[in-house]
Amino acid sequence: MDSTSKQIDCSQKLKVLADETRLAVLKLLMNGPKHVGEMNAILGLEQSLLSHHLQVLRQAKFVIAQRDGKAVLYHLASEVQVTTDKALNLGCCVLLFN
Template identity: 40%
Template sequence: MSNVRIPSLEDVTILAETFRLLGDATRLRILLFCLSGPKSVGDIVSSLGFSQALVSHHLRLLRGARMVKGERRSRQVFYSVADQHVHDILVDMTTHINEEHSDE
């Protein structure tokens, strides 16, 4: 494996909270939808079929965890995954669950 340093207890707690946030299907669908580029709240609401209040709530949590970032354009805010690390985690795990497993 790689030479990853052993994280502090505080870092492990933050990491566990991040994975807990990813464990919610609604938040995960929002993140996956935003992989292809910035999306407005209205785009997320209409494409995923959630209420605006629900989407706004989950985006607030995802922003707080630095999983998404928002960019204001006039009166709208467009959301995208925060960085390449978040992008790679989502793509890698999606690829992983779609792989054929030869040991089954």
């Protein structure tokens, strides 16, 4: 991948993260996998809105959905690394939560 492709990829990732709900979901998942119901209880969103944001994060390869009985468990994708100072290394940049 050349530097122009990497810049486009990085800008695409940052566009996905330009939403406070999606950032909140990633911040929750930094502490470990969560079921949709758990995230919904914490974030206080309508289920359909949370599902939409999770779909966007899945498509951008930030999160992975895993069937857990009747529920769905979400966790950060392997491409998204949590650093020791509770930041997310996205490969193209590091996102630090204060």
